[in-house]
Amino acid sequence: MTEFRKKSENEVMQQTIKFFENLLRASTDGILITDATHNIIVANEAFCRLMGQQQRDVIETNLFYWLDQLDPHGTKRWTELVNDIYHKGSCRNVEFVTSSASRDLKYLSVNASLLEQVAIEETGVILSIWRDITEQKQAMLLAEQMRITTFLKDIGIALTRGNTLQEVLRHCADAVVINLDAAFARIWVLNKEKDLLELQASAGMYTHIDGLHGQIPVGKLKIGLIAKEKKPILTNSVPDDIHFGNKDWVKREGMVAFAGYPLILEERLVGVIAMFARKILPEFTIRALAAVADVIALGVVHKQDEEELRKSEKRFRTIFDSANDGILMIDIETKEFHTGNKMICQMLGYTPEEIQKLSVLDVHSKRDLPYVLEQFEKHVKREVAQAEDIPVKRRDGSVFYADINTSLITFAGKTYLMGILRDVTERRQTEEKIRHLAFHDALTNLPNRMLFADRLNLALAHAHRTKEMFAVLFMDLDRFKIINDTLGHTVGDQLLRGVADRLKNCMREDDTIARLGGDEFSLLLPGITREEDVNTIAYKIIEILKKPWMINGHELYVTASLGIVLYPNDGKDAETLLKNADSAMYHAKEQGKNNYQFYTSTMHAESLRKMILERDIRRALDRSEFVVHYQPFMNIITGQLTGMEALVRWQHPQRGLLLPEEFLPLAEDIRLIISIDEWVLRTVCIQNKTWRDAGFLPGCIAVNLSAHTFHQRNISGIVTTILKETGLGPQFLGLEITEGIAMQDIETTIQKLKAMNDLNIQIAIDDFGTGFSSLSYLKKISCQQTQNQSSLCEWHCRQSKR
Known part of the structure; x- marks a missing residue:
């Protein structure tokens, strides 16, 4: 009887194993079983196909090996998923995205859970189901693009409906609510004579246009600030935003997000459009609302003109003979x-x-x-x-x-x-203008990002069919920000329009030039037969932009950095081509600017290196990996210690001690230099106070400040707070800036140095003399702030009196 029972149990076990093997083979989803160290125990053929491998090459390997090839963040995501499962024991889901140049873009959804019944070394194994969801993802992205297109079309239709401005804008507000899932949307129009924003349309949960927000002075409340500054305000955290005072209403109605955009036409404020939503606004919503704001502005002006014309005709004509029709x-x-x-x-x-x-x-x-x-x-x-x-x-x-x-x-x-x-006819022309505005940059009249993306996709489809080559160029102006900040946006805008005109003269008839925003441009060159063709055009662009510009009495010079990619060598989809063109452009900037660079695979590695370094710098602040070394200043005659200079170093856990030039340039680019400078200031003050309390008198310790830190609006307040918290006397702290920092904005520099001088903090200007033209300011700085603290200052004061 016992032998019969054992035989039956064996048969059941064999049938179960056979059933499980058939299930693994039949499943269209990838099925994977891994142990606690991520070694692959079981992998069906569907999983191996997702990895692009044979089943014999996958079994008994480590999953991390395949994840590293699949997704740059794959190992991290899988580790977080597994740790969560082991701690919580629940089934979890995660998505992976293939983004390497050697693979087509693919989205994978992974559901994983813990099998405690199957234990290896007393630890349960992880069962995961892998599914290719690329088609669903692409359908979702296409749906979003279709929503934006539908939204723009609905706004265009709304602008042609209704007899009055309020009717037209009510249709527009309705379109915003319907297309963007807004709780409610409102549109205000500027009354120039009264400097008031008058509510003209409201749709959604509120449809009235009177009451508290019926008239808003320019500069007051959120809406008035948008009008005054002519800048949008966006937030996805309304409950936490201090500018939304009625917290009870926010909580009661469940408001999460707010978006407000100025309605501007040819630099003239027309009004403001705003919306509240009960959920976070996705990126496509913000892009669509921004595009629609320009379109509605044009429609408002047109309708105002139309209404004014209608009123005039009613005053001077009879019903029949004065009819507009x-x-x-x-x-x-x-x-x-x-x-x-x-x-x-x-x-x-x-x-x-x-x-x-x-x-x-x-x-x-x-x-x-x-x-x-x-x-x-x-x-x-x-x-x-x-x-x-x-x-x-x-x-x-x-x-x-x-x-x-x-x-x-x-x-x-x-x-x-x-x-x-x-x-x-005029309406049709307006509609054409609206369509033009939706796909063109208002400043330069070049195609915008949306139209460039559309033409790039058309070029990809055409090149795929015909096996032709085309090029994509990313261009960034090297000194535009300095000109724009120094001479103002009017000069900057004229310069951008001039750049657009010069670029048009370099291009062929079928080429596309687009302005992506700011001082960034992109170019699409179809029908390229050889790399030399692109060389010629890129060189021509570099040379033509070198020529001086005369704008508002200013002779200006700008150069450009270009990054170039070729289809299909540098990418076979839009995302890869744009990403690689951007990498090539930044490489051109690193090579001294005013040049062009073709994309190479090493640029991707360099971008990855910088990304890892940026991640490590952010971690270093939290993990206290930065250290300060102190370089003493000695009197060579008496041998007496007269002070010290603080030098920051990074004790990297893997790379050892790193010098400033290995990490500070990147820290400045990503604006972490301010946090590092403040940490050094605090560390130096604590150390100096500790030494002095112990009887060791190091004198004044100088700290180097970066441009970003020094030009903070409240730098003197930050230094005062650190001195107060650490208990160090201000005479024992020195601040050192370079001549270049001091000369960026001489009047602001004088004000900041005077504030430091009033605190009795010593100031030193390093590298002085490299820019001799700035010596004319030295007496003004030294006499007001440095109080002749350096021999160079003393020399200049004497020379300036002769």
């Missing part, structure tokens, strides 16, 4: 005109007597006539006609577009078709 009575049998008002005479260019001698055949071209006659019969039969503008020919042969509404009337026993014609 042309009116015609047409014989339905002969199609001859019976009569028309003054407006139709003006529209067509005929006298009232001449109108009565014309017919439908006389005011339409031969090309349009068949369609017009078809529509005429539909109107006569009262059938639904297509809602389309009709081209009408004037006496002089020119053509305008008319929106025609008709009705049948009986006059003197005869039936006529009465047509009311509205000239919609």
Whole structure:
């Protein structure tokens, strides 16, 4: 009996194993079992196909090996997933994205759970199910793009609906609520005479346009600040934002996000559009709202002009003869005109007597006539006609577009078709402008990021079919920020328009030049047959931008850095090409600017190195890996210690002790230098106080300040707070800045140094003399701030008096 039971149990076990093996083979999802050290115990064929490998090459390997090839962040994500499962014991989900140049873009969804029943070395194993969700992801991205396109179309339609500005803007607000899932949306229009923002439309949970926010002074509340500064305000944390005072309302209504944009047309403030949402605003929402703000601004101005015209006509014309529309009575049998008002005479260019001698055949071209006659019969039969503008020919042969509404009337026993014609040529031009604004940069009239992306995708599809090569160039102006900050946005804008014009002169007819924003431009060069073609164009761009610019009496010089990628060598999809072009452009900047660089695979490695270094710098602050070394200053005659200079070093856990030049430049780029400088200041003050309390008197210890730290608005307040918290006397702290920092903004520098001097803090200017033209300011600085603390200052004070 016992042997029979064992035999039955073995048969059940064999059947179970066979069932599990069939399940592994049949599953279209990847199935994986790994142990606590991430070694692969079981992997079905579907998983191996996802990795692009044979099953025999995957079994008994470590999962980290495949994750590193799959996703740069794959190992980290998997480790976090597994740790969470072991601690919480729950089933978890994570997504991986293949982003290497050697793989097509792919999205993988992974569900994993702990199998405690199967234990290896007393630890349960991890069962994970891997599924390819690339199609779903791409469909989602396509859906978002379609939503933006639909949104822009809805706004365009809204701007053509309604007789009044309020009606038009109410349709626009409705479109914002519907397309962007807003709780409510509002639009204010500027009253220039009263300097007030007047609420014209509200949609969603609030539809009234009176009350507390019916009129908002420019500069007051969030909406008024947007109008005053002409800058958008965006937040996805409304409950935590101190600028939203009514916290009870925020909590009660569940408001999470807010977006407000100024309505600006040709640098003129028109109004403000704003929305609240009960969920976080995704990136596409913000892009769409920003584009729509410009479109609505154009529509507001157009509608204001239209309403003003309508009011004027009502004052000076009778109902019929002053009508804004042309009116015609047409014989339905002969199609001859019976009569028309003054407006139709003006529209067509005929006298009232001449109108009565014309017919439908006389005011339409031969090309349009068949369609017009078809529509005429539909109107006569009262059938639904297509809602389309009709081209009408004037006496002089020119053509305008008319929106025609008709009705049948009986006059003197005869039936006529009465047509009311509205000239919609201007509206059509406005719609064209709206479409143009949606896909072009308002400042330079170049294609914008959205249109460039569309043309890049078209180029990819064409090149894939024809096996042709094309190039993408990223360009950044090297000294634009200095010019823009120093001479103002008006000069900066004129310079950008000039750059756009010069670029157009370098390009071929089929090339695309786009402004991505700020001083960044992108170029698409189709039909490239060899790399030398791109060399020629890039060199031409570098040379033509070198030439001086005369703007508002200023002779300006700018150069450009360009990064170049070639399809298909440097990428086979838009994302990869754009990413690699950006890497090449930054490499050009690192090579001294004013040059162009073709993308190479080593640039990707360099970008990865910088990314890792940035991550390590951020961690170093939290892990206290920075250390301060002190270099003594000695009197060579007496041998007495006169002071010290603090030198920051980084004790990297893997790379050992790093000198400043190995990490400070990147820290400045990512603005972590301010935190490092403040840490050094605090550390030096604590150490100096500790030494002095122990009887060791090191004198004044100097700390080097970076440009970012020194030019903070409250630098004196930061230093004062550190001195107060550490208990160190200000006379024992010295601050050292370079001549270049001091000369960036001489008046601001003088104010900051005077504030330091008032605190009795010693100031030193390092590297002085490298820019001799700045010596004219030295007396002004030294006499007010440094109090002759260096021999150079003393020399300059003497020289300046001679």
